[in-house]
Amino acid sequence: MKTLDEREIQDLYTGSVFAACMIDPDWAREQADRLLALFTETDARPMLCEPAELDPEGLVVAVGFVSNGLPPAELRPVGDEFVRCLQLIERELGRPVVGVMPLAAAGVNAMVPPLVALQAGLPLVDADPMGRVFPLVSQTVFTVAGLPAGPVAAAGATGEAAVVQVEEPVRVDRVLRALAGVYGGWAATASYPMTGATLAAAGVQGSTTRLLRIGGILNADTSIREKYDALGRMDGMKLRVRARVSGVAWTASATQPGQTARPSSVTLVGEPNGRIVQLEIQDEVLLLMVDGVVRAAVPDIITILDARDGTPATLEDLWAGNTIDILVMTADAAWYSPAGMKLAGPTAFAALGVQQ
Structure with a gap:
């Protein structure tokens, strides 16, 4: 396992913005700032691990925001939404979660897992369902592999939470977008529960490490030509x-x-x-x-x-x-x-x- 320090959180943020090419990086910046604020309150740091380092039968879930398809809402997270989602998944499946991964390895959802990992005392797993970002929750390599997206837990900033029993990934988008609208424009979610062995076989491997490397190159005190040479x-x-x-x-x-x-x-x-x-x-x-x-x-x-x-x-x-x-x-x-x-x-x- 690898400990992520303050510099690497900044590199992860830069890499996540690079990979997403988003409209507005404010939500991603906010997650990074929340995580760095936690660093001042505790000596604990997020731990990054490979799927092979987990119990092969241990439960791993993807965490990330899902919006209702409109620009980000002004309603901001309280901070406990994702932990509540993990608790709902554990209660639903009767098993503890042993690791979290990004719902997407880009944008705000690349910055959510290290924060959730630190809050929940779990490792951040260096794999994910997309290896980039797509607009739909169902657009994952897990869908390609025929794996179910559910059950899915979703929570909002005002206390509402739900567990969605859905197997078909294409249905997940319709249901979660509807919930996000009810919750105020977005929902914190925990989805694609699977074993560490399944993640090692079907997930996109090394996705967080790739963002860290990109961010490290772009944040380095070097010329633009040197940055591009390194990216190349x-x-x-x-x-x-x-x-x-x-x-x-x-x-x-x-x-x-x-x-x-x-x-x-x-x-x-x-x-x-x-x-x-x-x-x-x-x-x-x-x-x-x-x-x-x-x-x-x-x-x-x-x-x-x-x-x-x-x-x-x-x-x-x-x-x-x-x-x-x-x-x-x-x-x-x-x-x-x-x-x-x-x-x-x-x-x-x-x-x-x-x-x-």
Whole structure:
């Protein structure tokens, strides 16, 4: 097991913003700040472990926020919601939870598990269901493997909590989004309960370590060229494009249940070659085209960085005249299987016209 210190929490935050390319990182920052505040109150620190270090029959669950598909609510967590979810799962299954993992290895849900792990006195397991972030709870490698999402525990900031008995992952999104709406816009959840052995066989391995490494590179006191060289040496880094935003077209169209209807198209001009670069977005970047040719598409991880210093940018930085660096990383191999592509490849977002 590895102890995570203050610097590594900062690296994890940076890596989580990089991997998510989100609209607003405030909720992720808030989770990091809550965790660092706990560091001043206790000598305990989150422990990161591999699935193989757990009891093979021990119970592991994924923890993360689920929203009702709208922008983050002003109602903030009290702080005990996830611990209550763990208690509900333990009561439902009659077994103790021995470890927690991220619901998604990016964004706010990458920052939730170390906080929950410290609160509950459990290890953070270095694996997860996505290896990145997708808009639907059902878009996981566990779904690809035919594993159930439930039972799922959900809790809100005002005291309500529920255990959802659901086996089909596609149903989880509809039910949890409905609960999130009732709870005030979001729900803390514990889902995908499974043994350590199952997680070791079916999960995306090393996902938190990958975020720590990315964050460490980007937070290092080095030049932007050195940062990019280091990122380029990582497994899965496949493309970098520098371009200046020339136009943003915000549109709306029908989406899958639980997804926000906020797709958009961003046109950029490549520097220094003048090529036409286009990004298709719905809460995250789904497609990258250069001169009309698709260069990357989901499940690839497509993200953006500030071209001046290499810090992670957000979708709010896509304003006309701004120059950004677009980076592409491969996702877990399971996502490029026929079943993975059907669940989270371009055809899964065909309502946006995102196709190859």
